[in-house]
Amino acid sequence: MKQKLNTFTKHIILIILVFGGLNVIGQELSNPKKIKAKGEYIQKQTEFIFPENFDSYQRQDIYSFDKKKTNIGVVYGNQQNQTTISIYVYPAGDGYEGRLRNEYQNSMQSIANFSSNGISTTKTTLVRHQGEKYICNGIQTKIKQNDFNSLTIYECGEWFLKVRISTNELDSIQISSLEQKIYNHFDPTNLTALNPLNSMADVYFSKVAFQDSTLLGSAMGSAYKKIDWALENVKENERASGFPDLYLNLQVESLKAFMEFQHRFSFQKTQFTKQYLNELQLISDAGFLAEFVMEQFNMLLIFPQNFHARYVEYQKWRENKITIDLNQEFYVVSYGEK
Numbered sequence: 001m002k003q004k005l006n007t008f009t010k011h012i013i014l015i016i017l018v019f020g021g022l023n024v025i026g027q028e029l030s031n032p033k034k035i036k037a038k039g040e041y042i043q044k045q046t047e048f049i050f051p052e053n054f055d056s057y058q059r060q061d062i063y064s065f066d067k068k069k070t071n072i073g074v075v076y077g078n079q080q081n082q083t084t085i086s087i088y089v090y091p092a093g094d095g096y097e098g099r100l101r102n103e104y105q106n107s108m109q110s111i112a113n114f115s116s117n118g119i120s121t122t123k124t125t126l127v128r129h130q131g132e133k134y135i136c137n138g139i140q141t142k143i144k145q146n147d148f149n150s151l152t153i154y155e156c157g158e159w160f161l162k163v164r165i166s167t168n169e170l171d172s173i174q175i176s177s178l179e180q181k182i183y184n185h186f187d188p189t190n191l192t193a194l195n196p197l198n199s200m201a202d203v204y205f206s207k208v209a210f211q212d213s214t215l216l217g218s219a220m221g222s223a224y225k226k227i228d229w230a231l232e233n234v235k236e237n238e239r240a241s242g243f244p245d246l247y248l249n250l251q252v253e254s255l256k257a258f259m260e261f262q263h264r265f266s267f268q269k270t271q272f273t274k275q276y277l278n279e280l281q282l283i284s285d286a287g288f289l290a291e292f293v294m295e296q297f298n299m300l301l302i303f304p305q306n307f308h309a310r311y312v313e314y315q316k317w318r319e320n321k322i323t324i325d326l327n328q329e330f331y332v333v334s335y336g337e338k
Contacts, residue, residue: 035062035069043072046159046191048089050074055181057085065090083167085178087186092160095197095335096204097226097245100155101300104139107153107162111143126246126300129154131189134196135238136161137246138188139300150175155242156191158337189241196240197335201227209330213267218258218277219330225257226250226333243335248301251293251326255280279324288314296326 035041041050041062052059057076065071071090077083092099124141138154138161147168154161163182165175209219226245234244244250259280262269269277283292291314294301 032063032065032073035064035072037062041074043069043089045070046089046194048186048190050087054085054185055178057083060084080169082169083165083178085182086164086166087182088160088162088164089186089191090160090162092155092158094202094337095155095157095242097243097333098329099242100137100139100153100246101297103155103160104141104153107151108141111151124298124300126302127152127154129183129188131187131192133237134189134192134240135235136188136192136241137238137244137302148175150179152179154188154191156188157193157197157241158195159191161186161188161191192241195337197242198338199231199236199239199335201243202334202336203227204332204334206330208328212270212273214262214265214269215273215276215330217265217267218261218273221261222254222258223331223333225254229253239335243333244302245333246300246302248290248293248303248307251297251301252289255289255293256284259284276324279322282320283322283324286317288317292322292324293326 039052041059042048043050045068050059050062054076057078059074060077061075063073063075065073071088073086073088076085076087092103122142122144124139127138127140129136129138134157136154136156138152140150140152143149143151147166148170150163150165152163163179163186165178167175170178203220203223205216205219209216229247229250230239230244233249234247238244259277262277283289288310290307291309291311294309294311295314295318
């Protein structure tokens with residue numbers, strides 16, 4: 001066991017035993033302050049330039065959500081006020097796994113909180129922006145309200161870029177053209193370039209992982225596999241923007257590593273650990289690990305080339321009772337600033 005742990009720690013700068021101090025920064029929406037500006041407004045920390053006029057849209061308002069103006073929102077609209085573009089730039093903190101999904105869910109909840117009729121999404125997809133040096137991954141969703149709405153969030157190193165478009169005049173082709181113009185000007189990879197993340201990872205373990213030696217060892221092996229897989233399969237210029245937990249194969253291989261530990265070490269197991277490993281083995285033996293991950297993460301994953309899911313067969317097999325929830329985290333892998 002000692003030798004294995006030493007090998008494990010070679011790939012990790014630091015293991016923090018219990019999370020709770022993990023640096024998670026979301027966008028504060030309480031008490032925004034208007035910023036008065038004439039001509040170009042330049043956010044000091046990012047050097048993002050917000051002109052008075054962008055394409056055929058005029059800058060209407062600039063808001064700050066913190067005293068240092070690191071967290072801002074800028075609103076553009078046309079003269080008929082039929083299309084509104086809201087652009088937000090704000091700190092994201094460390095690049096922990098699940099960060100992009102969490103921020104997307106938080107943003108959707110914020111929209112729902114301010115909507116009297118509620119919201120429903122018609123399509124949610126992963127998006128990718130490749131700049132001259134870096135690559136950013138994001139989530140984009142179409143929101144069904146009175147007008148057409150789209151929400152896109154990119155993780156960009158230690159920053160988030162969020163764009164919301166609301167329109168009752170543009171068709172899908174015009175919206176795509178407008179989005180291209182937005183990301184050509186407000187390039188998310190320029191934010192990554194400011195504070196690229198370090199691929200030497202920290203691992204934070206939850207208290208749940210310490211309930212027995214087998215669960216802790218399984219969690220450590222799984223975390224090691226994620227770190228190793230990312231280093232071997234994802235380019236550094238993409239890892240600089242965020243930990244690549246969106247990859248299906250990373251998740252599948254980490255679950256295999258989670259199961260492997262029990263076969264190499266005969267440590268004690270609580271009833272919880274026994275059931276968890278038995279269910280995971282049941283899914284694996286049926287050949288549905290990938291489909292299970294897809295279900296758990298609502299299909300928001302980067303699939304390998306030529307991947308063919310057996311999702312119809314999985315849905316039939318899914319009548320088997322499975323209590324595992326992958327959102328119950330035993331650990332979190334995180335990239336910090338270089």
